[in-house]
Amino acid sequence: MGIAEGVADVVAAHPLVRGVEPTGSRARGTATELSDWDFHVDAEDFGQVASDLPELIAPFEPLAAQWDPLGDCESYLLIFSGPAKVDLLFPDVLRSWNPPWRVGPDTLPYIDAHFWDWMLWLVSKRHHGMDDRVRGELLRMRLHVLEPLGIAHLPSSLQDAATRYIRARDRLETRYGLHIPRQLQNEVLPLVGATMTIP
Incomplete structure:
Protein backbone atom coordinates (compact mmCIF):
# COMPACT_ATOMS: atom_id res chain seq x y z
CA MET A 1 0.00 0.00 0.00
CA GLY A 2 2.96 2.30 0.68
CA ILE A 3 2.34 5.94 0.03
CA ALA A 4 -1.45 5.51 -0.08
CA GLU A 5 -1.46 4.11 3.43
CA GLY A 6 0.80 6.92 4.58
CA VAL A 7 -1.53 9.57 3.15
CA ALA A 8 -4.56 7.90 4.75
CA ASP A 9 -2.82 7.73 8.12
CA VAL A 10 -1.84 11.40 8.04
CA VAL A 11 -5.37 12.49 7.12
CA ALA A 12 -6.90 10.19 9.76
CA ALA A 13 -4.69 11.82 12.41
CA HIS A 14 -6.23 15.25 11.78
CA PRO A 15 -8.21 16.26 14.89
CA LEU A 16 -11.28 17.13 12.80
CA VAL A 17 -11.35 13.84 10.88
CA ARG A 18 -13.58 11.17 12.39
CA GLY A 19 -12.46 8.39 10.09
CA VAL A 20 -10.78 7.37 6.82
CA GLU A 21 -11.98 4.19 5.11
CA PRO A 22 -10.78 2.55 1.89
CA THR A 23 -13.41 2.26 -0.83
CA GLY A 24 -13.62 1.40 -4.52
CA SER A 25 -11.89 -1.46 -6.31
CA ARG A 26 -9.03 -1.68 -3.81
CA ALA A 27 -11.49 -2.24 -0.97
CA ARG A 28 -13.51 -4.73 -3.03
CA GLY A 29 -10.44 -6.72 -4.03
CA THR A 30 -11.06 -6.16 -7.75
CA ALA A 31 -8.23 -3.69 -8.40
CA THR A 32 -5.55 -3.99 -11.06
CA GLU A 33 -2.02 -2.74 -10.56
CA LEU A 34 -3.04 0.58 -12.13
CA SER A 35 -6.16 1.17 -10.02
CA ASP A 36 -6.28 4.27 -7.85
CA TRP A 37 -6.54 4.22 -4.07
CA ASP A 38 -9.86 5.69 -2.94
CA PHE A 39 -10.57 6.72 0.65
CA HIS A 40 -13.80 8.03 2.14
CA VAL A 41 -13.01 10.80 4.63
CA ASP A 42 -15.52 11.60 7.38
CA ALA A 43 -14.72 15.16 8.47
CA GLU A 44 -16.27 17.05 11.35
CA ASP A 45 -15.32 20.36 9.72
CA PHE A 46 -14.78 19.95 5.98
CA GLY A 47 -13.67 23.55 5.42
CA GLN A 48 -10.86 23.35 7.95
CA VAL A 49 -9.73 19.89 6.85
CA ALA A 50 -9.74 20.98 3.20
CA SER A 51 -7.66 24.03 4.10
CA ASP A 52 -5.12 21.86 5.92
CA LEU A 53 -4.77 19.11 3.30
CA PRO A 54 -2.08 20.73 1.13
CA GLU A 55 0.24 21.12 4.13
CA LEU A 56 -0.52 17.60 5.36
CA ILE A 57 0.21 16.06 1.97
CA ALA A 58 3.23 18.20 1.06
CA PRO A 59 5.84 15.89 2.72
CA PHE A 60 4.78 13.12 0.31
CA GLU A 61 5.77 15.36 -2.64
CA PRO A 62 2.75 14.86 -4.90
CA LEU A 63 3.20 15.51 -8.61
CA ALA A 64 -0.36 16.84 -8.69
CA ALA A 65 -2.86 17.81 -6.00
CA GLN A 66 -6.24 19.27 -6.96
CA TRP A 67 -9.93 19.33 -6.11
CA ASP A 68 -11.88 17.36 -8.69
CA PRO A 69 -13.60 19.87 -11.02
CA LEU A 70 -16.14 17.24 -12.09
CA GLY A 71 -16.86 15.36 -8.90
CA ASP A 72 -20.33 14.81 -7.48
CA CYS A 73 -18.80 15.21 -4.02
CA GLU A 74 -15.69 17.07 -2.93
CA SER A 75 -12.65 14.96 -3.83
CA TYR A 76 -8.97 15.76 -3.40
CA LEU A 77 -7.06 14.07 -6.21
CA LEU A 78 -3.40 13.22 -5.75
CA ILE A 79 -0.76 11.69 -8.01
CA PHE A 80 2.62 10.52 -6.77
CA SER A 81 5.66 9.22 -8.57
CA GLY A 82 5.18 5.66 -9.73
CA PRO A 83 2.64 6.77 -10.74
CA ALA A 84 0.20 6.21 -7.88
CA LYS A 85 -3.19 7.91 -7.79
CA VAL A 86 -4.84 8.54 -4.41
CA ASP A 87 -8.30 10.12 -4.13
CA LEU A 88 -9.62 11.50 -0.85
CA LEU A 89 -13.41 11.53 -1.13
CA PHE A 90 -15.77 13.50 1.09
CA PRO A 91 -19.10 11.81 0.22
CA ASP A 92 -21.12 14.00 2.61
CA VAL A 93 -20.01 17.21 0.86
CA LEU A 94 -21.92 17.36 -2.43
CA ARG A 95 -20.99 19.71 -5.25
CA SER A 96 -21.89 20.65 -8.82
CA TRP A 97 -19.56 20.18 -11.76
CA ASN A 98 -17.41 23.09 -12.84
CA PRO A 99 -18.03 24.47 -16.34
CA PRO A 100 -15.51 23.71 -19.09
CA TRP A 101 -12.10 25.20 -18.46
CA ARG A 102 -11.36 28.80 -19.37
CA VAL A 103 -7.92 28.73 -20.96
CA GLY A 104 -5.34 31.33 -19.99
CA PRO A 105 -1.84 31.62 -18.55
CA ASP A 106 -3.30 31.41 -15.04
CA THR A 107 -5.27 28.20 -15.69
Missing part, protein backbone atom coordinates in the same frame (compact mmCIF):
# COMPACT_ATOMS: atom_id res chain seq x y z
CA LEU A 108 -3.04 26.20 -18.05
CA PRO A 109 -1.01 24.48 -15.27
CA TYR A 110 -4.25 23.41 -13.57
CA ILE A 111 -5.66 22.13 -16.85
CA ASP A 112 -2.49 20.10 -17.32
CA ALA A 113 -2.86 18.49 -13.89
CA HIS A 114 -6.54 17.76 -14.55
CA PHE A 115 -5.81 16.20 -17.94
CA TRP A 116 -3.09 13.83 -16.72
CA ASP A 117 -5.08 12.84 -13.62
CA TRP A 118 -8.03 12.02 -15.88
CA MET A 119 -5.81 10.09 -18.27
CA LEU A 120 -4.28 7.99 -15.50
CA TRP A 121 -7.76 7.13 -14.24
CA LEU A 122 -8.86 6.18 -17.77
CA VAL A 123 -5.81 3.96 -18.23
CA SER A 124 -6.98 1.96 -15.21
CA LYS A 125 -10.50 1.72 -16.70
CA ARG A 126 -9.04 0.50 -20.00
CA HIS A 127 -7.02 -2.06 -18.06
CA HIS A 128 -10.31 -3.31 -16.57
CA GLY A 129 -11.71 -3.73 -20.10
CA MET A 130 -14.21 -0.90 -19.62
CA ASP A 131 -14.03 0.35 -23.21
CA ASP A 132 -17.54 1.86 -23.22
CA ARG A 133 -16.70 3.85 -20.08
CA VAL A 134 -13.51 5.12 -21.70
CA ARG A 135 -15.37 6.25 -24.82
CA GLY A 136 -17.95 8.08 -22.70
CA GLU A 137 -15.25 9.81 -20.69
CA LEU A 138 -13.48 10.92 -23.88
CA LEU A 139 -16.71 12.65 -24.89
CA ARG A 140 -16.78 14.45 -21.56
CA MET A 141 -13.08 15.25 -21.80
CA ARG A 142 -13.59 16.84 -25.20
CA LEU A 143 -16.20 19.20 -23.75
CA HIS A 144 -14.40 20.15 -20.54
CA VAL A 145 -10.72 20.12 -21.51
CA LEU A 146 -10.01 19.61 -25.21
CA GLU A 147 -12.47 22.02 -26.85
CA PRO A 148 -11.34 24.92 -24.64
CA LEU A 149 -7.82 24.21 -25.93
CA GLY A 150 -9.05 24.44 -29.52
CA ILE A 151 -9.40 20.69 -30.16
CA ALA A 152 -12.79 20.09 -31.76
CA HIS A 153 -12.04 16.52 -32.86
CA LEU A 154 -13.33 13.68 -30.67
CA PRO A 155 -10.28 11.55 -29.81
CA SER A 156 -10.45 8.01 -31.13
CA SER A 157 -8.39 6.62 -28.24
CA LEU A 158 -6.45 7.62 -25.15
CA GLN A 159 -3.32 7.79 -27.29
CA ASP A 160 -5.05 10.16 -29.71
CA ALA A 161 -6.28 12.34 -26.83
CA ALA A 162 -2.78 12.57 -25.35
CA THR A 163 -1.17 13.43 -28.69
CA ARG A 164 -3.68 16.15 -29.50
CA TYR A 165 -3.57 17.55 -25.98
CA ILE A 166 0.22 17.80 -25.88
CA ARG A 167 0.36 19.61 -29.21
CA ALA A 168 -2.31 22.11 -28.15
CA ARG A 169 -0.77 22.68 -24.72
CA ASP A 170 2.68 23.21 -26.20
CA ARG A 171 1.32 25.85 -28.57
CA LEU A 172 -0.33 27.64 -25.66
CA GLU A 173 2.85 27.48 -23.59
CA THR A 174 4.66 29.26 -26.41
CA ARG A 175 1.90 31.86 -26.69
CA TYR A 176 1.88 32.56 -22.94
CA GLY A 177 5.63 32.26 -22.37
CA LEU A 178 5.11 29.38 -19.93
CA HIS A 179 6.73 26.02 -19.34
CA ILE A 180 4.79 23.46 -17.33
CA PRO A 181 6.99 20.81 -15.68
CA ARG A 182 6.85 17.51 -17.55
CA GLN A 183 7.30 15.09 -14.65
CA LEU A 184 3.60 14.31 -14.39
CA GLN A 185 3.29 13.82 -18.15
CA ASN A 186 6.38 11.63 -18.21
CA GLU A 187 4.91 9.40 -15.50
CA VAL A 188 1.52 8.92 -17.19
CA LEU A 189 2.25 9.03 -20.92
CA PRO A 190 4.08 5.66 -21.12
CA LEU A 191 1.01 3.99 -19.58
CA VAL A 192 -1.23 5.64 -22.16
CA GLY A 193 0.90 4.15 -24.91
CA ALA A 194 1.26 7.28 -27.02
CA THR A 195 4.21 7.04 -29.38
CA MET A 196 5.72 10.47 -29.57
CA THR A 197 8.74 12.39 -28.36
CA ILE A 198 8.32 13.85 -24.90
CA PRO A 199 9.71 17.43 -24.76
Whole structure:
Protein backbone atom coordinates (compact mmCIF):
# COMPACT_ATOMS: atom_id res chain seq x y z
CA MET A 1 0.00 0.00 0.00
CA GLY A 2 2.96 2.30 0.68
CA ILE A 3 2.34 5.94 0.03
CA ALA A 4 -1.45 5.51 -0.08
CA GLU A 5 -1.46 4.11 3.43
CA GLY A 6 0.80 6.92 4.58
CA VAL A 7 -1.53 9.57 3.15
CA ALA A 8 -4.56 7.90 4.75
CA ASP A 9 -2.82 7.73 8.12
CA VAL A 10 -1.84 11.40 8.04
CA VAL A 11 -5.37 12.49 7.12
CA ALA A 12 -6.90 10.19 9.76
CA ALA A 13 -4.69 11.82 12.41
CA HIS A 14 -6.23 15.25 11.78
CA PRO A 15 -8.21 16.26 14.89
CA LEU A 16 -11.28 17.13 12.80
CA VAL A 17 -11.35 13.84 10.88
CA ARG A 18 -13.58 11.17 12.39
CA GLY A 19 -12.46 8.39 10.09
CA VAL A 20 -10.78 7.37 6.82
CA GLU A 21 -11.98 4.19 5.11
CA PRO A 22 -10.78 2.55 1.89
CA THR A 23 -13.41 2.26 -0.83
CA GLY A 24 -13.62 1.40 -4.52
CA SER A 25 -11.89 -1.46 -6.31
CA ARG A 26 -9.03 -1.68 -3.81
CA ALA A 27 -11.49 -2.24 -0.97
CA ARG A 28 -13.51 -4.73 -3.03
CA GLY A 29 -10.44 -6.72 -4.03
CA THR A 30 -11.06 -6.16 -7.75
CA ALA A 31 -8.23 -3.69 -8.40
CA THR A 32 -5.55 -3.99 -11.06
CA GLU A 33 -2.02 -2.74 -10.56
CA LEU A 34 -3.04 0.58 -12.13
CA SER A 35 -6.16 1.17 -10.02
CA ASP A 36 -6.28 4.27 -7.85
CA TRP A 37 -6.54 4.22 -4.07
CA ASP A 38 -9.86 5.69 -2.94
CA PHE A 39 -10.57 6.72 0.65
CA HIS A 40 -13.80 8.03 2.14
CA VAL A 41 -13.01 10.80 4.63
CA ASP A 42 -15.52 11.60 7.38
CA ALA A 43 -14.72 15.16 8.47
CA GLU A 44 -16.27 17.05 11.35
CA ASP A 45 -15.32 20.36 9.72
CA PHE A 46 -14.78 19.95 5.98
CA GLY A 47 -13.67 23.55 5.42
CA GLN A 48 -10.86 23.35 7.95
CA VAL A 49 -9.73 19.89 6.85
CA ALA A 50 -9.74 20.98 3.20
CA SER A 51 -7.66 24.03 4.10
CA ASP A 52 -5.12 21.86 5.92
CA LEU A 53 -4.77 19.11 3.30
CA PRO A 54 -2.08 20.73 1.13
CA GLU A 55 0.24 21.12 4.13
CA LEU A 56 -0.52 17.60 5.36
CA ILE A 57 0.21 16.06 1.97
CA ALA A 58 3.23 18.20 1.06
CA PRO A 59 5.84 15.89 2.72
CA PHE A 60 4.78 13.12 0.31
CA GLU A 61 5.77 15.36 -2.64
CA PRO A 62 2.75 14.86 -4.90
CA LEU A 63 3.20 15.51 -8.61
CA ALA A 64 -0.36 16.84 -8.69
CA ALA A 65 -2.86 17.81 -6.00
CA GLN A 66 -6.24 19.27 -6.96
CA TRP A 67 -9.93 19.33 -6.11
CA ASP A 68 -11.88 17.36 -8.69
CA PRO A 69 -13.60 19.87 -11.02
CA LEU A 70 -16.14 17.24 -12.09
CA GLY A 71 -16.86 15.36 -8.90
CA ASP A 72 -20.33 14.81 -7.48
CA CYS A 73 -18.80 15.21 -4.02
CA GLU A 74 -15.69 17.07 -2.93
CA SER A 75 -12.65 14.96 -3.83
CA TYR A 76 -8.97 15.76 -3.40
CA LEU A 77 -7.06 14.07 -6.21
CA LEU A 78 -3.40 13.22 -5.75
CA ILE A 79 -0.76 11.69 -8.01
CA PHE A 80 2.62 10.52 -6.77
CA SER A 81 5.66 9.22 -8.57
CA GLY A 82 5.18 5.66 -9.73
CA PRO A 83 2.64 6.77 -10.74
CA ALA A 84 0.20 6.21 -7.88
CA LYS A 85 -3.19 7.91 -7.79
CA VAL A 86 -4.84 8.54 -4.41
CA ASP A 87 -8.30 10.12 -4.13
CA LEU A 88 -9.62 11.50 -0.85
CA LEU A 89 -13.41 11.53 -1.13
CA PHE A 90 -15.77 13.50 1.09
CA PRO A 91 -19.10 11.81 0.22
CA ASP A 92 -21.12 14.00 2.61
CA VAL A 93 -20.01 17.21 0.86
CA LEU A 94 -21.92 17.36 -2.43
CA ARG A 95 -20.99 19.71 -5.25
CA SER A 96 -21.89 20.65 -8.82
CA TRP A 97 -19.56 20.18 -11.76
CA ASN A 98 -17.41 23.09 -12.84
CA PRO A 99 -18.03 24.47 -16.34
CA PRO A 100 -15.51 23.71 -19.09
CA TRP A 101 -12.10 25.20 -18.46
CA ARG A 102 -11.36 28.80 -19.37
CA VAL A 103 -7.92 28.73 -20.96
CA GLY A 104 -5.34 31.33 -19.99
CA PRO A 105 -1.84 31.62 -18.55
CA ASP A 106 -3.30 31.41 -15.04
CA THR A 107 -5.27 28.20 -15.69
CA LEU A 108 -3.04 26.20 -18.05
CA PRO A 109 -1.01 24.48 -15.27
CA TYR A 110 -4.25 23.41 -13.57
CA ILE A 111 -5.66 22.13 -16.85
CA ASP A 112 -2.49 20.10 -17.32
CA ALA A 113 -2.86 18.49 -13.89
CA HIS A 114 -6.54 17.76 -14.55
CA PHE A 115 -5.81 16.20 -17.94
CA TRP A 116 -3.09 13.83 -16.72
CA ASP A 117 -5.08 12.84 -13.62
CA TRP A 118 -8.03 12.02 -15.88
CA MET A 119 -5.81 10.09 -18.27
CA LEU A 120 -4.28 7.99 -15.50
CA TRP A 121 -7.76 7.13 -14.24
CA LEU A 122 -8.86 6.18 -17.77
CA VAL A 123 -5.81 3.96 -18.23
CA SER A 124 -6.98 1.96 -15.21
CA LYS A 125 -10.50 1.72 -16.70
CA ARG A 126 -9.04 0.50 -20.00
CA HIS A 127 -7.02 -2.06 -18.06
CA HIS A 128 -10.31 -3.31 -16.57
CA GLY A 129 -11.71 -3.73 -20.10
CA MET A 130 -14.21 -0.90 -19.62
CA ASP A 131 -14.03 0.35 -23.21
CA ASP A 132 -17.54 1.86 -23.22
CA ARG A 133 -16.70 3.85 -20.08
CA VAL A 134 -13.51 5.12 -21.70
CA ARG A 135 -15.37 6.25 -24.82
CA GLY A 136 -17.95 8.08 -22.70
CA GLU A 137 -15.25 9.81 -20.69
CA LEU A 138 -13.48 10.92 -23.88
CA LEU A 139 -16.71 12.65 -24.89
CA ARG A 140 -16.78 14.45 -21.56
CA MET A 141 -13.08 15.25 -21.80
CA ARG A 142 -13.59 16.84 -25.20
CA LEU A 143 -16.20 19.20 -23.75
CA HIS A 144 -14.40 20.15 -20.54
CA VAL A 145 -10.72 20.12 -21.51
CA LEU A 146 -10.01 19.61 -25.21
CA GLU A 147 -12.47 22.02 -26.85
CA PRO A 148 -11.34 24.92 -24.64
CA LEU A 149 -7.82 24.21 -25.93
CA GLY A 150 -9.05 24.44 -29.52
CA ILE A 151 -9.40 20.69 -30.16
CA ALA A 152 -12.79 20.09 -31.76
CA HIS A 153 -12.04 16.52 -32.86
CA LEU A 154 -13.33 13.68 -30.67
CA PRO A 155 -10.28 11.55 -29.81
CA SER A 156 -10.45 8.01 -31.13
CA SER A 157 -8.39 6.62 -28.24
CA LEU A 158 -6.45 7.62 -25.15
CA GLN A 159 -3.32 7.79 -27.29
CA ASP A 160 -5.05 10.16 -29.71
CA ALA A 161 -6.28 12.34 -26.83
CA ALA A 162 -2.78 12.57 -25.35
CA THR A 163 -1.17 13.43 -28.69
CA ARG A 164 -3.68 16.15 -29.50
CA TYR A 165 -3.57 17.55 -25.98
CA ILE A 166 0.22 17.80 -25.88
CA ARG A 167 0.36 19.61 -29.21
CA ALA A 168 -2.31 22.11 -28.15
CA ARG A 169 -0.77 22.68 -24.72
CA ASP A 170 2.68 23.21 -26.20
CA ARG A 171 1.32 25.85 -28.57
CA LEU A 172 -0.33 27.64 -25.66
CA GLU A 173 2.85 27.48 -23.59
CA THR A 174 4.66 29.26 -26.41
CA ARG A 175 1.90 31.86 -26.69
CA TYR A 176 1.88 32.56 -22.94
CA GLY A 177 5.63 32.26 -22.37
CA LEU A 178 5.11 29.38 -19.93
CA HIS A 179 6.73 26.02 -19.34
CA ILE A 180 4.79 23.46 -17.33
CA PRO A 181 6.99 20.81 -15.68
CA ARG A 182 6.85 17.51 -17.55
CA GLN A 183 7.30 15.09 -14.65
CA LEU A 184 3.60 14.31 -14.39
CA GLN A 185 3.29 13.82 -18.15
CA ASN A 186 6.38 11.63 -18.21
CA GLU A 187 4.91 9.40 -15.50
CA VAL A 188 1.52 8.92 -17.19
CA LEU A 189 2.25 9.03 -20.92
CA PRO A 190 4.08 5.66 -21.12
CA LEU A 191 1.01 3.99 -19.58
CA VAL A 192 -1.23 5.64 -22.16
CA GLY A 193 0.90 4.15 -24.91
CA ALA A 194 1.26 7.28 -27.02
CA THR A 195 4.21 7.04 -29.38
CA MET A 196 5.72 10.47 -29.57
CA THR A 197 8.74 12.39 -28.36
CA ILE A 198 8.32 13.85 -24.90
CA PRO A 199 9.71 17.43 -24.76
